[in-house]
Amino acid sequence: MIKEEIEGGLIKKIKASSPIRLIVSSFIILMIFGTLLLSLPFSSSDGNSKSFVDSMFTATSATCVTGLSICDTFTGWSYFGQAVILLLIQCGGLGLLTFATAFTLIARKRLGLRDLQIVKEYTSGSITDIPKLIKTIMLMTFSCEIAGAILLSFAFVPRYGSIGIWVSIFTAVSAFCNAGFDLFGFIEPGKSMELFANDIYICVVVMLLIAVGSIGFLVIFDLNKAIREKLTQKKGHIGLSYHSKIVIVTTAVLIVFGAVAFFISEYNNILKDLNFGEQINISFFHAISSRTAGFSITDLSRIHDITKFITVILMFIGASPVSTGGGIKTTTIVVIFATVISVLKGEDETVLFKYRVNQKIVYSAIAIAVISLTYILLITGIIAAIESEQNISMFNILLETTSAYSTTGLSASVTTSLKDASKVVLIVSMLIGRVGPLSLFLSISSRKPNPNGKVLPEGKIIVG
Numbered sequence: 001m002i003k004e005e006i007e008g009g010l011i012k013k014i015k016a017s018s019p020i021r022l023i024v025s026s027f028i029i030l031m032i033f034g035t036l037l038l039s040l041p042f043s044s045s046d047g048n049s050k051s052f053v054d055s056m057f058t059a060t061s062a063t064c065v066t067g068l069s070i071c072d073t074f075t076g077w078s079y080f081g082q083a084v085i086l087l088l089i090q091c092g093g094l095g096l097l098t099f100a101t102a103f104t105l106i107a108r109k110r111l112g113l114r115d116l117q118i119v120k121e122y123t124s125g126s127i128t129d130i131p132k133l134i135k136t137i138m139l140m141t142f143s144c145e146i147a148g149a150i151l152l153s154f155a156f157v158p159r160y161g162s163i164g165i166w167v168s169i170f171t172a173v174s175a176f177c178n179a180g181f182d183l184f185g186f187i188e189p190g191k192s193m194e195l196f197a198n199d200i201y202i203c204v205v206v207m208l209l210i211a212v213g214s215i216g217f218l219v220i221f222d223l224n225k226a227i228r229e230k231l232t233q234k235k236g237h238i239g240l241s242y243h244s245k246i247v248i249v250t251t252a253v254l255i256v257f258g259a260v261a262f263f264i265s266e267y268n269n270i271l272k273d274l275n276f277g278e279q280i281n282i283s284f285f286h287a288i289s290s291r292t293a294g295f296s297i298t299d300l301s302r303i304h305d306i307t308k309f310i311t312v313i314l315m316f317i318g319a320s321p322v323s324t325g326g327g328i329k330t331t332t333i334v335v336i337f338a339t340v341i342s343v344l345k346g347e348d349e350t351v352l353f354k355y356r357v358n359q360k361i362v363y364s365a366i367a368i369a370v371i372s373l374t375y376i377l378l379i380t381g382i383i384a385a386i387e388s389e390q391n392i393s394m395f396n397i398l399l400e401t402t403s404a405y406s407t408t409g410l411s412a413s414v415t416t417s418l419k420d421a422s423k424v425v426l427i428v429s430m431l432i433g434r435v436g437p438l439s440l441f442l443s444i445s446s447r448k449p450n451p452n453g454k455v456l457p458e459g460k461i462i463v464g
Contacts, residue, residue: 005202010335023131024435027063027092031431034059034088044082053420056283060087060427062088065324067180067294067409068400068426074185079166084140085181086170092434095215095323096143107215136224137217141176148209155202160186169331175209177324180294180409190413193285193297203285203297210293213249219244242355244332247320257288257316265307270298285386290314292325294409300399301412308395308412315399315406316372322344326407326433328372335365371437376405379429401426 038055039329041047051059054070058077061068062085071081106364128274149172156164165181174181196202210218213274222244240248263271263283290311300308318327338352339362350357380401396412403410404426418426 023095026095026122027431030063030091031056031060032089032187034063034084036424037078037084040080043080045076045081053423056127057423058146059088059426060430061090061409062179062181064407065093065177065179065326065376066377066404066434067174068404068411068415068430069181069409070423072185072189073181074183075189076185079101081169082166082183084190086173088421089177089179090173093173093179115254133217135423136221140217140220141210142222143178143319144209144212145169145172145176148176148205151205152202171206175206175293175295176182176213176324178210178213178293178319178323178407180289180296181373182295193289193295194291194299197272197282197297200277200281201377203281203300206295210288210295211255212252214246214323214325216323218322219247219320227310242353244299246334246353247330250334251320254291254314254317254330255284255287258310259283259395261310262286262307264309265304266298270303286311287314289315290410292323292406292408294403296410299397299413300410302341304397308399311410312399312402314408315402315408316376318406318408326405328368328406332365332368334371335362339366345353354443363411368437372405372433375429375437376401377430378424382425383418386419386425387417389440401416401429404429407433 029331035052035056037043038059039049039052041049042407043055044050049055050070051314052360057068059071060066069076071077077085149169152168153165153328154169156168160167163186168185170183173179184192184195187195193203195204222241226240260283261282263279266283267279271282272280282297285295289295289297291314300311303311316327317333318329320330334352335350335357338357339350342350349359350362376398379396379399383401384392384397387397392414396414399410399412400414400418407430
């Protein structure tokens with residue numbers, strides 16, 4: 001009787017929770033589950049349990065698809081531990097609620113009102129055909145990961161034998177989910193994609209997986225719909241949605257900008273002893289990976305400070321909305337720039353590509369950027385204070401904190417030397433970065449209604 005009342009009360013509380021709170025809770029539950037599994041002795045390669053903080057750091061990094069790691073994934077974790085990390089990456093990349101909704105569709109063939117509310121919150125209410133979107137997400141994800149694993153196995157299996165199969169699967173999932181974890185430590189620990197900097201085939205496959213995973217499921221859904229309509233309708237122009245056009249154009253601009261900037265800044269440094277093909281390959285790989293994936297193709301501790309600064313900017317912007325990547329998102333930065341340009345033109349509203357942008361979206365974009373930048377600067381100072389005895393450069397700490405918050409995973413060989421207090425700060429940062437600062441704030445706060453419809457007086461203030 002008591003058990004039934006407890007279960008009934010728990011179910012009622014879950015049903016009464018806001019969709020945002022459930023989404024945030026799902027990530028926290030996954031992190032706790034992963035921490036417990038990775039804390040087990042047989043999760044470590046040497047049979048000794050990792051510390052609770054190190055296990056939580058790795059579980060959080062995998063769940064939030066970040067890629068920061070306290071040790072080499074292959075040499076530090078057993079096959080069981082590696083499998084746990086892969087499971088966390090897959091669930092964290094898609095979101096636990098995406099899986100739950102997909103299983104609901106399979107079992108019941110339809111979604112309830114509560115399910116629709118949760119998924120609409122996850123997709124920012126950008127689409128009405130939720131069941132078709134979920135099916136597209138699941139189909140596209142597993143199709144890309146399987147195809148990527150097969151393509152990578154053509155390169156890894158002939159070189160490394162049967163272990164190449166596991167490495168291919170792990171790399172494909174990690175790349176599509178923009179996680180940045182790798183198992184290349186069986187060749188040489190800590191080198192990641194540096195080992196394949198001159199292998200254009202492997203790099204292109206990984207880059208394509210990263211790009212597709214980071215562009216956003218809404219864009220993939222839109223592209224799929226547009227292609228199908230184009231094939232079935234012989235006449236008429238089938239265009240992409242306004243959101244998809246902005247995402248595709250912005251993504252292309254950022255990739256080209258990042259590649260050109262890296263090529264110019266590192267031409268006489270990291271790239272100087274390489275041929276032109278390798279220089280172009282590394283430049284584009286770094287530009288794509290820096291925005292969210294975290295696979296390192298060069299030693300970041302050796303690159304110039306200006307290159308680190310550019311990398312921080314790319315990480316801060318990140319991927320696109322409703323994707324496996326992090327950052328403040330491509331559309332956020334576009335809306336902010338459009339607002340600035342509109343103000344300079346003397347326009348009363350934000351105009352982007354001849355369309356008016358809703359003021360709520362503008363406010364959200366500005367809030368996300370300001371909160372994110374403030375938080376990154378704050379935790380950079382905190383970690384600098386904690387690690388003052390180690391004399392780590394401020395640029396490397398900024399790179400680390402931005403990488404954690406944007407769930408990118410790039411590091412200038414700083415992570416392994418951090419104290420537990422700094423790791424806890426980064427754990428919190430990865431969670432906030434993955435679920436989003438506004439979502440996290442709304443999940444722990446309550447919105448106060450304005451029943452009387454009270455209109456506040458206007459306060460005049462001079463700015464600028």
